[in-house]
Amino acid sequence: MNFSFDVIWHNLPYLLAAARWTLLISVAGMAISIIWGVFLCAARISKNPLLSNLAALYISFFRGVPLLVQLLMAYYMLPYVGLDLPAIAAAILAVGLCSAAYTAEILRGALQAIPAGQTEAAHALGIPAFSLWKRILVPQAVRIGLPSLVNELILLVKVSSLASVVGIGELTRISQNITGQTYRPLEIYIAAAAIYFLINLVISGLGRLAEKRLQAG
Amino acid sequence: MELDLFVRYGPALIRGFGVTILCWAAGSLGGLVLGFVIACLYRWSIAPVRWVIYAYVEVIRGTPFMIQLFILYYGGPYIGLVLSPVQAGILSFIVYGSPYFSEIFRSGFNAVPKGQVEAARCVGMAEATILRRIVLPQMLVPITPPLTNFFIILTKETAILSVVTVPELLYETQTMAAETFTYVEPFLVLSLFYWLMVIGTNWLGGRVEARVTRHLKRA
Numbered sequence: 001m002n003f004s005f006d007v008i009w010h011n012l013p014y015l016l017a018a019a020r021w022t023l024l025i026s027v028a029g030m031a032i033s034i035i036w037g038v039f040l041c042a043a044r045i046s047k048n049p050l051l052s053n054l055a056a057l058y059i060s061f062f063r064g065v066p067l068l069v070q071l072l073m074a075y076y077m078l079p080y081v082g083l084d085l086p087a088i089a090a091a092i093l094a095v096g097l098c099s100a101a102y103t104a105e106i107l108r109g110a111l112q113a114i115p116a117g118q119t120e121a122a123h124a125l126g127i128p129a130f131s132l133w134k135r136i137l138v139p140q141a142v143r144i145g146l147p148s149l150v151n152e153l154i155l156l157v158k159v160s161s162l163a164s165v166v167g168i169g170e171l172t173r174i175s176q177n178i179t180g181q182t183y184r185p186l187e188i189y190i191a192a193a194a195i196y197f198l199i200n201l202v203i204s205g206l207g208r209l210a211e212k213r214l215q216a217g
Numbered sequence: 218m219e220l221d222l223f224v225r226y227g228p229a230l231i232r233g234f235g236v237t238i239l240c241w242a243a244g245s246l247g248g249l250v251l252g253f254v255i256a257c258l259y260r261w262s263i264a265p266v267r268w269v270i271y272a273y274v275e276v277i278r279g280t281p282f283m284i285q286l287f288i289l290y291y292g293g294p295y296i297g298l299v300l301s302p303v304q305a306g307i308l309s310f311i312v313y314g315s316p317y318f319s320e321i322f323r324s325g326f327n328a329v330p331k332g333q334v335e336a337a338r339c340v341g342m343a344e345a346t347i348l349r350r351i352v353l354p355q356m357l358v359p360i361t362p363p364l365t366n367f368f369i370i371l372t373k374e375t376a377i378l379s380v381v382t383v384p385e386l387l388y389e390t391q392t393m394a395a396e397t398f399t400y401v402e403p404f405l406v407l408s409l410f411y412w413l414m415v416i417g418t419n420w421l422g423g424r425v426e427a428r429v430t431r432h433l434k435r436a
Contacts, residue, residue: 069408105363106366113328148366152366200275200279201275
């Protein structure tokens with residue numbers, strides 16, 4: 001069986017259409033991951049023991065339970081508590097909430113690298129906590145943690161393939177379907193891998209760009 | 218729940234867990250070392266080497282692990298690289314993990330202020346001494362949590378090795394499920410084993426973190 005570019009060419013429109021779902025899940029998941037991750041990290045390092053223990057519990061649950069299980073829980077178990085989400089919302093939520101746990105840990109590591117003197121100076125100057133975070137801590141933590149964050153976002157794009165289990169026709173699911181029709185696994189999966197690769201190339205490119213800009217400061 | 222199932226399949230499951238631990242430990246530690254070497258090369262070498270490293274990182278990081286594993290295991294024999302499933306599993310784990318680790322190390326290098334390294338050079342410290350005495354102790358602080366993150370991600374990634382018939386935990390569990398037509402028990406045990414690994418890794422990460430942040434604690 002020879003490698004046939006025709007197979008890829010014929011099925012490319014379907015793959016690209018499916019990649020739109022992958023993109024949607026990834027981008028929305030990233031937004032949740034980063035925003036929720038910042039709050040989670042703030043809770044994790046807060047002086048309030050209740051908050052910090054709750055955050056630690058959240059992180060150990062979402063990192064310890066496989067994402068596949070979390071997805072199935074979000075889709076099949078939430079309706080029992082009266083929260084009937086459409087599949088795509090459940091997928092985005094599960095991916096984002098899980099990734100936020102990792103993001104929070106990355107930010108926590110980065111925050112530890114910022115000298116404590118800066119926080120103390122800010123307190124001495126009477127800078128309110130919100131401004132301290134917004135203007136002093138988060139910008140520096142993002143700079144230090146950026147390569148690890150990009151790692152995490154790239155992993156997020158790849159785990160979006162799990163959304164196929166709640167019935168979303170994203171890239172991996174559609175590749176499986178096309179393979180089932182054409183019996184050409186090699187070509188289709190290589191094409192799918194190339195699409196994932198391109199998406200990730202854009203993310204890491206943006207990451208490098210952001211890194212350059214932040215480094216200048 | 219039938220407990221005698223576990224008497225019968227217990228040894229196989231534990232053997233599978235052993236293989237999972239072996240592949241995970243060897244693969245992720247190998248990836249850690251390779252990632253560190255890559256990050257150091259990136260830091261201290263000339264532009265063409267950097268481009269090669271950049272391309273390596275982007276390609277390996279950007280493609281799914283399963284496809285890399287397939288290419289190594291099924292494509293390897295075409296270029297004379299015949300590997301047993303476990304060898305292929307460990308090798309692909311090392312390759313897959315290394316770019317992520319190297320990026321984490323790179324972020325660590327960047328977190329140490331340049332002025333310190335320049336000052337150390339000015340007082341005549343050797344590059345290796347600067348790395349060991351100045352850069353490493355400080356960079357380990359921000360990168361320990363992301364390193365723990367990635368070790369945890371890799372524990373769950375070992376399940377993919379079952380597709381090239383590595384007799385690891387998922388493989389043994391699926392065998393058990395298929396032979397006994399039970400699904401709840403085997404997969405409960407499976408999650409228990411993975412959870413144990415994650416708890417262990419998390420604990421170890423916490424210990425390492427306590428060790429590397431020791432100098433930050435006020436006396």
